[in-house]
Each structure stands twice: as C-alpha cells, then as structure tokens.
Amino acid sequence: MSPDLPPVVPSVTAELVAALSPRLRKRLDAGVTKLLARPAVREGDTVRITVDDGTDVVLHAPGGTVTGADAIRCGCLLAPGCLHRAAAASAAPVADETVPPDPAGAAEETGTTEETGATTRPGRTSRTAQEETETATAEQRAAARAVSDAAAAVLEAGTDGAGAVLQAELLHAAHTARLAGLPRAWAAAVSVVTEVRAARSADPGHRLADLAGALAGVLGVAHRLPHATGPDLTELRGTVRQPYRPDGSLRLYGLFSEPVLTATGYAGAVTWTADADGRLYTVSDVAPGGPARATGAADRAVRIGDTALTHRELSRAGLAVSGATVSPTGRLGAGAGVRAVRASGVAWHAEPLDRLWAVPAAEQVTRALNGGRDLLFLEVTLTGTVRETTGDCLLADCAGLPLRLATAHDDPSLPHRDNLRLLAAAGGSRLRIVARLVPGPLPRALLLAVEHPADPAARVDLGLDRLQHADLPAGADTPPAAAVPTGDEAPLHLLRRRVHQAVSGGRRVLASAGSTSGDGARLRRLGLATAGDLLDDLHAAAADRSRDAFGRLLPADPDRFARAWLAAAVYTDAVERALCADAWGAAATEVSSPASLLRLRAGTGG
Structure with missing residues (x-):
C-alpha cells in the first residue's frame, strides 16, 4: 500500500x-x-x-x-x-467513506444523521413494538453471509496468503453490505483490508493485535447480525454518519494535540479540549495524506468559525464557541452557523483542567473499559526504562502502581520515540501526563502528552513537539534499560499466541504437526478450563480435513475454523480486559461465559 x-x-x-x-x-x-x-x-x-x-x-x-x-x-x-x-x-489506500474529510456537512448543521436499516419516516417519533422485534432482512442476512465468507477466507490464508484477489473479494462483500444497509459490517470489512495491506507492506505503524481485532470485529458482526432483533440489530447495522446535535455556547480549554496517521491513507491532527465541567471535546483536521500532513496539520488553523488559532495554539489556549454542534463522541462540528473566537487557556494544575487529574486512576480505567473515553489523566513519577520486544518504554510509579508508558506511534517521521528517550533521562521527576489505555495483564498506556519536565506551567505534545536536552532537569542522565519480565500473570498468552499466529500464517500454521502441543492441558491445569477447550477446538478445526470415498482430501471448512478462531479471540479479549481491570484495581468487566462461547463455536446465535 x-x-x-x-x-x-x-x-x-x-x-x-x-x-x-x-x-x-x-x-x-x-x-x-x-x-x-x-x-x-x-x-x-x-x-x-x-x-x-x-x-x-x-x-x-x-x-x-x-x-x-x-x-x-x-x-x-x-x-x-x-x-x-x-x-x-x-x-492504493482504501477510502474511508464513513469519515468524510470535511466535517462541515449538512448533518452537522441540521442535527440529523443518515441511518441505514432504521430509516426515519415523517411523523414517526417513537420506537414501536414492531421495531423492538424487527429482524434482519433477507438481503442483509445474505450480505452478512458474504462478508463472513470473505473474512473467513482471509483468515484461512493469513496475511502472507491474503493477496489482492482475496482483498478485493472482501471489498466486494463490504460494498454489498453497504448497499444492504449494513454500514458497520462495511466499515469493519474495510478495516481488515487496510490492516492486511499494512501488514504486507511492512508499515511501521502496523500491529498484529490491530489486525486480529479487526478480523474479530468483522466476523463478530457478521455472526451476530442474522440472529439479532430490536436495539441489538440497530447497533449491529450501524450508522453511516454520526449525528451532530446543537449544544449552545461552550467555553473550552485546550488540553493537548496529537497527530493522526492511519493505515487508510488519512493524516492530520486532533486537538483535545475540555469545558468547565470536565467534558472532553475534539477539534479535528484529518484528510487524505501521509506523514508530511500529520506533522504539518498542527500549524493549520482549526476549522471552527473565523478563528485563526492553529491546533498547536489551541492545545494551550482556549475557545469560546456559540451555536456549537457536537457529535456523540464529542467532536465539534464546523457548520455555517458555528461561531468561535480565541479565549485564554489555563495550565493543567489550574481549574477547571485540574479536576481531570483528581479522578482516581482505577475509576478512569473502569470508564474506559466500559466503552467510555480511553484517555487517562495521571500523575506519575518516572523511575526508569524497560526493554521490550517492540522497543524501550518508560517505567513510572502511579500512586504505588507500576506503570509502563509506550510510544503512541512508531512512524519515524513523528517525534514520539525520540521524546520518550529524552524523558527517560528525567528519572525521579513527578509529572502529569495524558495517556491512552492499553488493555492487558499489566498496567500499560500510550504516552500522548506530558507536563514539561522543567516548567510545570507548560506542556509537551509528544507527537508534535520535540524535547531538547536543555528541557530536562539539570544533571539528568539516561539510566540503563532494565530487563524486566514481560510475561502475563496468567498464562493467557498460550491462547493469544495461537490466535495471532492464525492471523499472520493462516490455518496451515495451526494445522501443522508441530503446533498441537499440550498447551490446552496446561491451561486447564492452571484453572483456565475454557481457554484450554477453546485452544483444543481451534487446533482441531485447523487440522480438520475429511476425505471422500476414494481417500482424497476434501476442501477445508473455513466456516468452522473461523468460528473456532472467533470464539478464542472473543474470550482472549474479554479475559484481557478483566486482567487489565484487576491490574489497575478497577471494577471488573464482564467476561464471556463458557456457555455463550459454546454457542458461538456451534454457530448459533448469542
């Protein structure tokens, strides 16, 4: 790509x-x-x-x-x-039609949204009993089946075997889903193709876990949709465009800016702001482009009203908005009726921004794991570095909790990694940070912005600003990286590794003679009986090749393998979230039950 x-x-x-x-x-x-x-x-x-x-x-x-x-x-x-x-x-990159480059559209100004599969008719203002029991149409079930088959073929081949023909077949199925009124399935299928292309082109921003998540997302939607009714069906159908609702006048305070550089060929910047009550709002400038646009967007004027503020300036200043329109995710619209002027900003230690850091870390993690914002506002003490397979990351102490802070993006054109190396020299410094939660068995987050090591009133956007040695406290010196173990507290990695191996190498990796180890029995001995059963089922589905009456191998059943892999992926994600909550001391999230996973493996709804 x-x-x-x-x-x-x-x-x-x-x-x-x-x-x-x-x-x-x-x-x-x-x-x-x-x-x-x-x-x-x-x-x-x-x-x-x-x-x-x-x-x-x-x-x-x-x-x-x-x-x-x-x-x-x-x-x-x-x-x-x-x-x-x-x-x-x-x-070429796959165009993402669900996120138009110009956010100033009619939907922002009228407060409407285009919803496929749940068309609003004149005079219809409330959900009826018929809507509550509504089921997918025959066309939508057929489209979901096509998406499932195409995604299963990609999974069976793995990234090495999923060439342009298999990608095109998945894109065709995605287009069919879009025409059938299934924008969520369409977007999920497109995301799989973009991740596959990033993997095959050795994109530095590609992560195998992202591709596994995209495949689990598209297979999960396609599996659940034919059996869904009412609100569940509406959610699985999805919407083409987010609604923008009027929100009156807003007084916003800049928090930080981060660059955007996606595998779909879009780049730009997003600036995060907060109002007096601590609610978060974003101002974005994302359009087709590459690394040059991601680094240059910070110095472009924000697309709200007539203000001349750039994203870099807004992250440290403020904004007064009248006639504001806001999406459900907090994105500010830029319709013709929106007016905005520059206002004064405040430091992170001053009100009203100070209250963001007053929320306990466990409460913030609980909110993120339950579908809220994944941003964390933490006060940490830098303690050193740790060497991992993906590179060095910072070690920090957050109220007695050992925390790992990794780079948010590995693209060499962005200063994330250089800034992290310099921050490692500020060991012992107590700083406020903004990070993005990474669910896992160890407390971990991606570092986005940090309080200036030598000036508490200033801040550093780690994806846009470049720290210098002169910015560090006097006498700072980079400590040697520590070889700290990175293994899971629970042996879930035995299942996760097979899930990821299937994504990269396809069915043949798990079907080979050397892959059927005793990991399933080991998981059961350690108390993860469901994980052991899922792993054994995954190996069995990968190796299942029946023969006809003449002893010839019959074609493999990609649907069975896809169901077994999806069950393992869903379970792994659920357990990882539970382990993440436990690691942060947060409220435990719901983990899929063995019964629901057995229904999934059997191909029934649920």
Whole structure:
C-alpha cells in the first residue's frame, strides 16, 4: 500500500479485480509489487505512475478520492481490461467513506444523521413494538453471509496468503453490505483490508493485535447480525454518519494535540479540549495524506468559525464557541452557523483542567473499559526504562502502581520515540501526563502528552513537539534499560499466541504437526478450563480435513475454523480486559461465559 496514491473506494477495486481474467488474477500480486516500486507524481487532482517507457497509469481523484473505475486509466494496449488498473487500485489506500474529510456537512448543521436499516419516516417519533422485534432482512442476512465468507477466507490464508484477489473479494462483500444497509459490517470489512495491506507492506505503524481485532470485529458482526432483533440489530447495522446535535455556547480549554496517521491513507491532527465541567471535546483536521500532513496539520488553523488559532495554539489556549454542534463522541462540528473566537487557556494544575487529574486512576480505567473515553489523566513519577520486544518504554510509579508508558506511534517521521528517550533521562521527576489505555495483564498506556519536565506551567505534545536536552532537569542522565519480565500473570498468552499466529500464517500454521502441543492441558491445569477447550477446538478445526470415498482430501471448512478462531479471540479479549481491570484495581468487566462461547463455536446465535 502506497500513501503516495489517492484513496480508492472499495467498489472500484472490487470491480477492476473482478474484471480480470483468471490468468491475470494470478499475476496481480506481482503487478502490485511492481507498481509500488514505481514513482508516483501528483499534479493537482491527478496522480501519474510511470510503469515503463511507454505506459502510464493515471488516477483522477477529485476531492482527494478515486470514486469511479473510469477515473483510473492506463495507456497500455490491453486497457481497459489490463492488469495495471487493478494493480493501481489494489496498491492504493482504501477510502474511508464513513469519515468524510470535511466535517462541515449538512448533518452537522441540521442535527440529523443518515441511518441505514432504521430509516426515519415523517411523523414517526417513537420506537414501536414492531421495531423492538424487527429482524434482519433477507438481503442483509445474505450480505452478512458474504462478508463472513470473505473474512473467513482471509483468515484461512493469513496475511502472507491474503493477496489482492482475496482483498478485493472482501471489498466486494463490504460494498454489498453497504448497499444492504449494513454500514458497520462495511466499515469493519474495510478495516481488515487496510490492516492486511499494512501488514504486507511492512508499515511501521502496523500491529498484529490491530489486525486480529479487526478480523474479530468483522466476523463478530457478521455472526451476530442474522440472529439479532430490536436495539441489538440497530447497533449491529450501524450508522453511516454520526449525528451532530446543537449544544449552545461552550467555553473550552485546550488540553493537548496529537497527530493522526492511519493505515487508510488519512493524516492530520486532533486537538483535545475540555469545558468547565470536565467534558472532553475534539477539534479535528484529518484528510487524505501521509506523514508530511500529520506533522504539518498542527500549524493549520482549526476549522471552527473565523478563528485563526492553529491546533498547536489551541492545545494551550482556549475557545469560546456559540451555536456549537457536537457529535456523540464529542467532536465539534464546523457548520455555517458555528461561531468561535480565541479565549485564554489555563495550565493543567489550574481549574477547571485540574479536576481531570483528581479522578482516581482505577475509576478512569473502569470508564474506559466500559466503552467510555480511553484517555487517562495521571500523575506519575518516572523511575526508569524497560526493554521490550517492540522497543524501550518508560517505567513510572502511579500512586504505588507500576506503570509502563509506550510510544503512541512508531512512524519515524513523528517525534514520539525520540521524546520518550529524552524523558527517560528525567528519572525521579513527578509529572502529569495524558495517556491512552492499553488493555492487558499489566498496567500499560500510550504516552500522548506530558507536563514539561522543567516548567510545570507548560506542556509537551509528544507527537508534535520535540524535547531538547536543555528541557530536562539539570544533571539528568539516561539510566540503563532494565530487563524486566514481560510475561502475563496468567498464562493467557498460550491462547493469544495461537490466535495471532492464525492471523499472520493462516490455518496451515495451526494445522501443522508441530503446533498441537499440550498447551490446552496446561491451561486447564492452571484453572483456565475454557481457554484450554477453546485452544483444543481451534487446533482441531485447523487440522480438520475429511476425505471422500476414494481417500482424497476434501476442501477445508473455513466456516468452522473461523468460528473456532472467533470464539478464542472473543474470550482472549474479554479475559484481557478483566486482567487489565484487576491490574489497575478497577471494577471488573464482564467476561464471556463458557456457555455463550459454546454457542458461538456451534454457530448459533448469542
């Protein structure tokens, strides 16, 4: 996947790949690799790729996105049915149509939202008993089945085997789900494709856990939707666009800014603010682009009213907004009726921002695990560093709780990692930080912003600002990294490792003779009986290859393997959240029961 190419809507990629002959489909992955090695030149809304001396591929992207198959043209003799057009679409990022680049839309100003599958009719203001028992339509069940089959094929092949053809089939299923009124399934399927492409291109921001989560998300939605009714069905269908509701006048105080750099080809910045009651609001500027846009967006003016404040300035100043419109997630709209002017900001130690750090860490973690904001406002004492497989991270003490602080993004164009190395030299400093929770068996968070080590009235946005040695306390010196064990307190890693291995290597990794170890029995001996059963079932589903009457191997059952893997992934996620709550001293979250997992493995609803 190349960030130099404009995003392409999923239906275009699916259409171009479907039009290829079987012979060209076999050559598609090689064509994508060759195209990615060629330079791309942008001229306004057009991107030109020189394939060879006599052939150019041109992508026309008005508004920054390729929206039609005819917008990708090739000069070779086989066009329009050539390999080059499909390879260009497969090499480009997938356009995320659920998050339009310009947030100033009609929905923000009218307070409406486009909901598919739950159409609002004139004069209809309340949910009826019929809606409470509503079930998915035949078209939606068929679309969910198509998404499930395509996602199961990707899982069976693993990232190494999920080439452009399998990706296009999942994008086609996603497009079918969108037409059937299932935007949540559509978005989940698209996220799987973007994560697969990031994995195959060795994107530095890719994490195997993210791909596993995306696959579990799309398979879970497709599995539950045919059996859902009422509010559950509405939630599983999802919405195309978030509603923006009027919120009157707001007095906001800047907290921090963070860069955005996604695998879908979007980049920019998001600035977090809070009102006098501690409610959080965001101002975003995210559009198609790469690392250069992520680093430069902080110095762009925010898109609210006529204010000339940049994101970097807003993170330390304030904003007075009238006629505000706000989404359910706290994102501020930029409609024509919104007015905003610059106001004074306050330090983190002053009211009203000070109250964010007054909430106990356990209470903040409970809120995050129950679906609330995953931001943590903590006061910590830096104690050193610890070396992990993904790099060094900071060790800190948070009210007696040992905490690990990792970088929020590994892209070398962002200063996260350099700033973390410098902060390691400020050992013993007591600082206020803003971090994002990472669920796991050990207290862990991604460091986003920190109080300036030498000036408590200042702050550092670790993804945008660069610390210097002069910013550190006098006599600071980086301590040697400690080799602290990183294993789980409970042996859940035995199951998680197999879940992740299936994602990267596919069914064949778990079906090999050397993979059927005694881990299931070990889990049962240590009290995780359900985990042991799920692991054994996963191995059995991977190795299940029946034979016909002549002894020939029959095709594998990808549906059974997908169900077994999904059950293991759901259980692992639930237990990890429970372990996370316990590690932070927070209220325990609900863990999936063995009965519900058995229903999942059997293919029934629940």
